[in-house]
Amino acid sequence: MPVVKGALALHIVWIMIREKADPLDLFAEWYAEAVKSEPNDPSAMALGTVGPDGMPSVRMVLLKDYDPAGFVFYTNYESRKGRQLLANPKAALLFHWKSLRRQVRLEGPIEKTTPEEADAYFSTRARGSQIGAWASEQSRPLESRFALEKRVAEVTAKYVIGKVPRPDHWSGFRLQPLLIEFWQDGAFRLHDRLEYSRPTPGAPWSTRTLYP
Template sequence: MFEPDTDDPFEQFRRWFAEAEASEPNDANAMTLATADSDGRPSARIVLLKDFDARGFAFFTNTESQKGRQLEVNPFAALCFHWKSVRRQVRIEGAVTSVGDDEADAYYASRPRGSRIGAWASQQSRPLADRPALLAAVSRFEAEYDGKDVPRPPYWSGYRLTPLRVEFWQDGEFRLHDRFLFTRSGEGAPWTVQRLFP
């Protein structure tokens, strides 16, 4: 049986995430990101968590991608982590804001050079004629930045989800799972925690 041993969902997440990193075979930081357009039509995909602290959960992407365009008109999202190795799930919901330029620059600079070139070459989420067209774009930007630093594209940055709801789910026998929901009314407000029926 699982009982939260802290009244801070960020600390609870930190503990579970450390256990997942030690047991998941690949990408414990993989999370489903669900966004919606201005009409409320949802869209979901897997992205990688790159940072988390008391401010929230950060990820990086092309801001002109489908998720970037959706977040521009509807700056709310949901995240879901599912760690099969420990039979746990964490669901997170809240408002999304852009990270600052300094934070985006620092993370971009930490990426492999090929990934930085790829950020220039890929017009993410838009139609692509064929694979050779993508490889040609990669070659063009490799030539352009040959022997030079690869700057961050103006359309590439990060987002941070600041949670208002965080739910921890632990698998239980006969589907009698343990679920605990942390909620707050706004950023900086105190958290309350409630056990949920499975």
């Protein structure tokens, strides 16, 4: 009997959630809760891309901004993910907030952030991270740890005075979601799944619930 009550309560909450016409409103609520409850990196998200051979790749990146235009993250454009996204500008994202037993996944086309956006974010990074953006040839073979430390020392000496400029090859991507799915853990694996989708960026959203 308690299970029935719990399931009914969760179902009522889910009906209330469905009243939100814009998935960003629901994402904002869930993200705010994750910031309070997750012990580390609530902004961490898995990024899925596809290589020229059709082989998918997944790695963790950090969400740096989101708004109606999309979800933003930054990287080295010459890295593996950078090259894949430039060649095939489509991607998937997944947030997993274990403490809340929730997931949010997104799919959609990718566009570059503007240089002004990238400059603004780069200026907020720690100086050591700015140096690292210059020193690391991300995703390429590294002959030794000493070689990396040497490059860091050289870049540090070059920019010992003044601001560290943003490298041209380091910038951001914005995923413009065409699909956002909210997943909430349920008893006996009877999870709740709510999907928002639209045909193109900026179009109205439609919703549907999915079997667990």
